[in-house]
Amino acid sequence: MTPLDTKTTPDARRLVQGVALAAGVAALGVASAKPARAVSPALKFSDIPGTGNVKVLNYALALEDLESDLYVQALQRLTTGGTNALGTTITGLGLSTTTDLDARYIAKYSATEREHRDFLRAAITAAGATPITPYKYNFGMESLTRPQVTALIYTAEKTGVGAYLGAIKFFADYAYAPIAAAIQGTEARHTATFVIIQNILGFTTNLETAPLANENNGIDQPIEPDTVLATVSPFIVVPTS
Structure with missing residues (x-):
């Protein structure tokens, strides 16, 4: 099946705008303070190491590594609270992973994203190739409110859905x-899940859990790798040594 054209459909533009909005929220107080530390120019798919299947797997690994750290x-x-890999102190808001819905599912899915990351790294190694070097990330997390944290998680997950769809056509074959x-x-x-959580907690009131019939015929929209990488690059600070 040929992926849908992501360059001209309004749904793709709305999704990218939503990601950009969340990126802007997360970068408040960060972009002005440390602009030189973000990756510049933005990463492109051509920057991802490997060829064929390995390149696509490394692209997926890069995104899963970012998502794992975001969680x-x-x-x-x-x-x-805690300290991120850059040494930035993140003050905790004191929620419970037992009684607070957003914290509970972020804790649950944090383990899932870590498994995705480790699975892809192992698959690349098993293929006789070298996994992409992990990065460090600055999400401006220490300045985000509770609703903003959940909104950023939701946007990252929604972007991941489109990112996988947009990358499938770059596989050399369909083994993976x-x-x-x-x-x-x-x-x-x-x-x-995070749509439902935001609606239940009153952070949003009209988010839908899936595309409606009038949105790209009810089909999730692929996002091209270069578009995804341009969106996440402001969060990428420095490769680990």
Whole structure:
């Protein structure tokens, strides 16, 4: 199946605008303070190491690594606080992973994202290739409110859904397509979960758990790798040594 054209459809533009908005929220107090530390120019798919299947797997690994770290920092912010990989102190908001819905599911899905990351790294190694070097990330988490934390998690998950769909066509063959589809399906369910959480907690009132019939015929929209990487690059600070 040929992926849908992501360059001209209004749904793709709205999704990218939503991601950009969340990025702007997360970067408050960060972009002005440390602009030189963000990756510049933005990463492109051509910057991802490897060829064929390995390149796509490394692209997926880069995104899962970012998402895994995002969950760690989000959980720190919502609960007892902590320090991110850059040494920034994140003050906790004192929520409970037992009684507070957003903190509970961020804790649960944090483990899932870590498994995705480790699974992809192992798959690349098993293929005789080298996994992409992990990055460090600055999400401006220490300045986000509770609703902003959950909104950023939701946006990252929704972007992940489109990112997997947009990358499938770059596989050299379909050996890894079932794995990509399975992870994409998990990302979609995470997205739906955080829609429900935001609606229940009153952070939003009209988010839908899936595309409606009048939105791209009810089909999730693929996002091209370069678009995804341009969106996440402001969060990427420095490779680990």
